[in-house]
Amino acid sequence: IAGDDEVYHSPALLYLYHFAGRTHFILRGKRGVVRSAVLAVNGEKTDMWKKAEDGLFEYYEAVLWQEPAELEYYFLVETTSGSLKKLGPFRAVPNELEAPSWPLESVFYQIMPDRFAVGIQEKRLPLEGELFHGGDLKGIVEHVDHLKGLGVNALYLTPIFESMTYHGYDIIDYYHVARRLGGDEAFEELVKALKERGIKLVLDGVFHHTSFFHPFFLDVVKNGEKSQYKDFYRVTGFPVVSSEFLELLGSDLPWIEKHKALKSLNWNYESFFSVWLMPRLNHENPKVVDFIADVMESWLERGADGWRLDVAHGVPPSLWRDVRKRLPKEAYLFGEVMDDGRPWLFDVFHGVMNYLLYDAILRFFAFEEIKAEEFLNELNLLSAYYGPAEYFTYNFLDNHDTERFIDLVNGDGKRYLCALAFLMTYKGIPAIFYGDEIGLKGSGEGMSAGRTPMPWKEELWDEETLQKVRKLIDFRRSLAPLSRGDFRVVAAGDRWFAYKRVLGAEEVFVAINCSGEEVKLTYGGKSLPGVPPTSALLMYKSVIEVL
Ligand code: ARE
Structure with a gap:
C-alpha cells in the first residue's frame, strides 16, 4: 500500500530520488499524526527525521549514500495515537532528474545591458530616449574581465533583441540583436570573449507577448481578419485598434506622453498587464510554438547556453515541455515563476527563478519578521516541494524587477554579505545582480528602482564588499558540497x-x-x-x- 489519508509515500520523483551519490526518501504524514518513522531498505533500518511542515502535512526524510539501483523498502510509522503502521514494501529504482550539469558549477551574474557599460559612444536611441543610459554589448565585452575577476562563470542578460524600450521586453525582431546594443556583430564578439574565459551565456526569452511593433502584430493591425497572423495573438475583436488609436500612435507627441494617452484608449487584444505595447501571443496556436522553438534553437546555435523564460507562468507548462524536447539537452532553461514552482519544474524547466526562497530570505535577513527556526522550516519545505529540482533553481537576493537588497537593509553592507554568504553556501544556483558586488545602491522605489547604472570609477566602489564577494564566489566554486551537497x-x-x-x-x-x-x-x-x-x-x- 502507498498509505492511507494519514501517511503517504510513492516511488515518484518527489518521494524517491537520487542526486549526487545519494538517495532521498520522503514520507508525508498528516500534521500531528507521526511520532516517529523508520525506513527499512533491503532489510536495513534507518531512522527518519522530520524535515519540515506546512499547514497540512509533515515531511520526514532519510538519505542513503549509495548508487542508484533497484531497491526494496518499506516504512514503519509509529503514530501519536500509539498505533504502528507499515507502508510498503515498495520496489523501485530511484528517480533522477534530467538536467545539464554545468549550472551546478555556476555562479551567475545578471546584467541589464542598457545600464552596465557604454561601449559605442555614438548611437541612435529609439523612442523613449530619456530613459536610455546607452549601455551595450560592446560595453560588456570591454568589462568582461571584471566578471572573470569576480569569479562568476555564467552571465544572464535581460533582453538584447530589437525593441523600442531600454529594457527590451517588447521585442520587434527575435532574430537580431538591437542595433543600439551593437547588433549581431557585438553579440558574436561577446560570445567569443565569454567562451575564451569559460563564461556561459543565458538569454532572456520573451514569448508571453511580442511588441506591438513586431511585424506579425502590425500585420494584424493592418489586415485585421485577413491577416495570416491573426491567430498568433489573443484578439478579442476586429479591428484590433481604432482609427483614433492609430492617429495618436502616428502623432509626434513625445513617447512617454503618447504611451500614457494610448493607455487610456480601448483595444481589442489581450496584453501583458494591459500594456498596449505588449500584445499577448496565442500559445494554443502550434505555429506560435514552432516560432518559439525556432528562436530558442537558433540562439543556442549562435552561442547561447540557455534561456530564462519571461512571464513563464503566463504560458501553459505543456508548451514549454514540448519546446524543451526540441532543444539540446545541454541548454539550461529556467522560468520566471513568482510563486509555487512545482507546475513548472521537473519535465518542464530545469529551474525557476526562486521567488519563494527570495521571500523567505527577505523575511529573515532584511525585514527580520521571522526567526531562524521558521526560516529553516521554509527552506526545508521548499526542498520537500522541489526535490532534486531545487539544486537547479536560479537563486538571487535581487534582480531587475526588485529593489536592491542593499537598499532593503538600509545600506548595511555587512547584512548584505551575511545574506550572500547564505546564498553562496545554499542549494540552488546563486546569482549576483550587476553592481551588488561593489555596493551599488538603487534609486527611487518600485520594480525599476534597482536599475541604476554601473559606475566604472573605482573610487565609487565599496572595495571591502568586493573582496568578500570574490571570496564567497571562490568558496562556492571550489567546494563541491556547496553546490551538490x-x-x-x-x-x-x-x-x-x-x-x-x-x-x-x-x-x-x-x-x-x-x-x-x-x-x-x-x-x-x-x-x-x-x-x-x-x-x-x-x-x-x-x-x-x-x-
Ligand atoms: C513598466 C514600469 C512599471 C509599470 C509598467 C506598466 O516600469 O512601473 O507598472 O510599465 O505600465 C518590463 C519592464 C518593466 C515594464 C514592463 C511593462 O522591465 O519596467 O514596466 O515591461 O512595460 C508581474 C509579472 C512578471 C513580470 C513583473 C514585472 O507576473 O512576469 O510583473 N516580470 C517580467 C520581467 C519584467 C518585464 C516583464 C515581465 C514584461 O522580469 O522586467 O517588465 O515582459 C506580484 C505579482 C506578480 C508581478 C509582481 C511585480 O508579485 O504576483 O505577478 O509580476 O508583483 O509586479
Missing part, C-alpha cells in the same frame, strides 16, 4: 543558524550570525572561534574562515 541544520538561535553541506565524505560547515552578539559554537567536539555579530563562518577540512 545535502543540507542539514546543525543548530539555531533566534537570529543565527548553523548547517552543514555534505557530499559523500566531504563536508562544509557554515554558521550565519545575523544577531547583534557574538555566537560561540562547538562542532564535532571542537570549539570554534566566535562568530562576530552580522557575519558568517565557514569551515572545511581544518580551514576556518570568518567573513
Whole structure:
C-alpha cells in the first residue's frame, strides 16, 4: 500500500530520488499524526527525521549514500495515537532528474545591458530616449574581465533583441540583436570573449507577448481578419485598434506622453498587464510554438547556453515541455515563476527563478519578521516541494524587477554579505545582480528602482564588499558540497543558524550570525572561534574562515 489519508509515500520523483551519490526518501504524514518513522531498505533500518511542515502535512526524510539501483523498502510509522503502521514494501529504482550539469558549477551574474557599460559612444536611441543610459554589448565585452575577476562563470542578460524600450521586453525582431546594443556583430564578439574565459551565456526569452511593433502584430493591425497572423495573438475583436488609436500612435507627441494617452484608449487584444505595447501571443496556436522553438534553437546555435523564460507562468507548462524536447539537452532553461514552482519544474524547466526562497530570505535577513527556526522550516519545505529540482533553481537576493537588497537593509553592507554568504553556501544556483558586488545602491522605489547604472570609477566602489564577494564566489566554486551537497541544520538561535553541506565524505560547515552578539559554537567536539555579530563562518577540512 502507498498509505492511507494519514501517511503517504510513492516511488515518484518527489518521494524517491537520487542526486549526487545519494538517495532521498520522503514520507508525508498528516500534521500531528507521526511520532516517529523508520525506513527499512533491503532489510536495513534507518531512522527518519522530520524535515519540515506546512499547514497540512509533515515531511520526514532519510538519505542513503549509495548508487542508484533497484531497491526494496518499506516504512514503519509509529503514530501519536500509539498505533504502528507499515507502508510498503515498495520496489523501485530511484528517480533522477534530467538536467545539464554545468549550472551546478555556476555562479551567475545578471546584467541589464542598457545600464552596465557604454561601449559605442555614438548611437541612435529609439523612442523613449530619456530613459536610455546607452549601455551595450560592446560595453560588456570591454568589462568582461571584471566578471572573470569576480569569479562568476555564467552571465544572464535581460533582453538584447530589437525593441523600442531600454529594457527590451517588447521585442520587434527575435532574430537580431538591437542595433543600439551593437547588433549581431557585438553579440558574436561577446560570445567569443565569454567562451575564451569559460563564461556561459543565458538569454532572456520573451514569448508571453511580442511588441506591438513586431511585424506579425502590425500585420494584424493592418489586415485585421485577413491577416495570416491573426491567430498568433489573443484578439478579442476586429479591428484590433481604432482609427483614433492609430492617429495618436502616428502623432509626434513625445513617447512617454503618447504611451500614457494610448493607455487610456480601448483595444481589442489581450496584453501583458494591459500594456498596449505588449500584445499577448496565442500559445494554443502550434505555429506560435514552432516560432518559439525556432528562436530558442537558433540562439543556442549562435552561442547561447540557455534561456530564462519571461512571464513563464503566463504560458501553459505543456508548451514549454514540448519546446524543451526540441532543444539540446545541454541548454539550461529556467522560468520566471513568482510563486509555487512545482507546475513548472521537473519535465518542464530545469529551474525557476526562486521567488519563494527570495521571500523567505527577505523575511529573515532584511525585514527580520521571522526567526531562524521558521526560516529553516521554509527552506526545508521548499526542498520537500522541489526535490532534486531545487539544486537547479536560479537563486538571487535581487534582480531587475526588485529593489536592491542593499537598499532593503538600509545600506548595511555587512547584512548584505551575511545574506550572500547564505546564498553562496545554499542549494540552488546563486546569482549576483550587476553592481551588488561593489555596493551599488538603487534609486527611487518600485520594480525599476534597482536599475541604476554601473559606475566604472573605482573610487565609487565599496572595495571591502568586493573582496568578500570574490571570496564567497571562490568558496562556492571550489567546494563541491556547496553546490551538490545535502543540507542539514546543525543548530539555531533566534537570529543565527548553523548547517552543514555534505557530499559523500566531504563536508562544509557554515554558521550565519545575523544577531547583534557574538555566537560561540562547538562542532564535532571542537570549539570554534566566535562568530562576530552580522557575519558568517565557514569551515572545511581544518580551514576556518570568518567573513
Ligand atoms: C513598466 C514600469 C512599471 C509599470 C509598467 C506598466 O516600469 O512601473 O507598472 O510599465 O505600465 C518590463 C519592464 C518593466 C515594464 C514592463 C511593462 O522591465 O519596467 O514596466 O515591461 O512595460 C508581474 C509579472 C512578471 C513580470 C513583473 C514585472 O507576473 O512576469 O510583473 N516580470 C517580467 C520581467 C519584467 C518585464 C516583464 C515581465 C514584461 O522580469 O522586467 O517588465 O515582459 C506580484 C505579482 C506578480 C508581478 C509582481 C511585480 O508579485 O504576483 O505577478 O509580476 O508583483 O509586479
